[in-house]
Amino acid sequence: xxxxxxxxxxxxxxxxxxxxxxxxxxxxxxxxxxxxxxxxxxxxxxxxxxxxxxxxxxxxxxxxxxxxxxxxxxxxxxxxxxxxxxxxxxxxxxxxxxxxxxxxxxxxxxxxxxxxxxxxxxxxxxxxxxxxxxxxxxxxxxxxxxxxxxxxxxxxxxxxxxxxxxxxxxxxxxxxxxxxxxxxxxxxxxxxxxxxxxxxxxxxxxxxxxxxxxxxxxxxxxxxxxxxxxxxxxxxxxxxxxxxxxxxxxxxxxxxxxxxxxxxxxxxxxxxxxxx
Numbered sequence: 001x002x003x004x005x006x007x008x009x010x011x012x013x014x015x016x017x018x019x020x021x022x023x024x025x026x027x028x029x030x031x032x033x034x035x036x037x038x039x040x041x042x043x044x045x046x047x048x049x050x051x052x053x054x055x056x057x058x059x060x061x062x063x064x065x066x067x068x069x070x071x072x073x074x075x076x077x078x079x080x081x082x083x084x085x086x087x088x089x090x091x092x093x094x095x096x097x098x099x100x101x102x103x104x105x106x107x108x109x110x111x112x113x114x115x116x117x118x119x120x121x122x123x124x125x126x127x128x129x130x131x132x133x134x135x136x137x138x139x140x141x142x143x144x145x146x147x148x149x150x151x152x153x154x155x156x157x158x159x160x161x162x163x164x165x166x167x168x169x170x171x172x173x174x175x176x177x178x179x180x181x182x183x184x185x186x187x188x189x190x191x192x193x194x195x196x197x198x199x200x201x202x203x204x205x206x207x208x209x210x211x212x213x214x215x216x217x218x219x220x221x222x223x224x225x226x227x228x229x230x231x232x233x234x235x236x237x238x239x240x241x242x243x244x245x246x247x248x249x250x251x252x253x254x255x256x257x258x259x260x261x262x263x264x265x266x267x268x269x270x271x272x273x274x275x276x
Contacts, residue, residue: 002094002120006128006143011067015118016130016141018063023116023134026056027101031135032110039108042080046174048104053077056100056116064096064118071120073098076223089222090250094122097249099223103199112136115201119226124250129227131201140205140231148208148234155235157261158210168269169197169206171218171256179276180218183256186272187216204228207261208235214260214269218276222249229259238263240270 005011030038030052038051054077061073072088075098079086088095096118101107103114112135119129131140140155142148148155160166170184173196187194197203197215201224206212208231217225226249229239239247239259247257256273260266 002122002127005068006146012128012141012143014067015064015120015128016132016139018060018067019116019118019130019132020134020139022056022059022063022100023132026059027052027107027116028134031107034108046105048108049077049080050101050104050108052107053101053104057098060096060098060100060116060118064098068094068096068120070094071096074222075100076221079223086222089121090124092123094120096120097222097226099201099227102201102224106199113198113202115199115205117201117223117227119222119230119249121226121249124248126226126230126233126249129230131205131227131231133202133205138205140208142227142231142234144230144234146234148231150205150209155208155231156210157208157232157235157237159262160213160265165191165193166213166265166269168192168194168214168216168258169203169212170194170216172196172198176218180256183218183274183276184216186274187269189272192269192272200224201228204231204259207237207259208232210261214258214265216256216258216269216273218256220247220251220253220255220257222251225249232259232261237261238266240266242270242273242275244270
């Protein structure tokens with residue numbers, strides 16, 4: 001059934017329409033207009049949540065389940081409220097993996113570098129993904145085995161420029177423990193130019209379009225990575241953990257991990273990363 005849906009451009013377009021509607025109704029009207037009481041903290045001052053995050057996720061949950069009866073939603077805000085929801089990523093039902101506002105800090109600051117991430121998976125296999133950056137006017141879609149597109153045009157990651165330093169976006173220091181910081185210290189090597197990441201979803205998009213060479217991350221929440229991993233893969237890129245295995249959205253990965261423009265770059269970056 002799901003394979004038939006992936007061949008159905010009407011279904012894929014309906015998902016994109018649902019994402020656009022959620023951001024148009026719940027996110028963009030609040031961009032640069034948030035009141036102080038509409039912004040809160042979860043785990044700490046660098047882990048923000050807004051009314052837009054919560055309402056957009058509810059909006060998406062209603063519309064996505066309606067498009068695929070029997071499916072479930074695993075969203076960042078829903079899991080924060082009930083951690084047991086995350087188990088559905090490893091379940092039998094088709095699962096929508098949702099980050100309603102990826103780059104919440106940028107959103108709160110009134111910057112355009114945020115996006116909404118949606119991926120469809122089953123049994124841990126990524127089937128389709130959507131990366132929608134409403135303030136930037138960009139929407140990337142990837143379908144398993146069918147490639148990736150940005151605003152309708154094909155995406156190809158290509159390969160890094162020979163001799164140039166590898167441009168690698170890494171876990172942001174504000175969101176990392178001491179152990180996680182040490183894990184990415186290996187990227188301070190000749191021929192590598194690491195920098196802290198912004199929105200994870202937009203960093204994956206930068207790799208898929210060849211504007212960045214790789215990402216290197218120390219955490220594995222599926223909502224941050226699912227959409228981008230499929231996007232990079234379908235654009236011709238690759239991903240791997242430090243034990244050489246592909247990243248699994250179901251968890252249990254050897255961290256850190258990387259996604260890169262090509263397999264050779266992924267292997268090089270992974271070889272520099274240190275176990276957590």
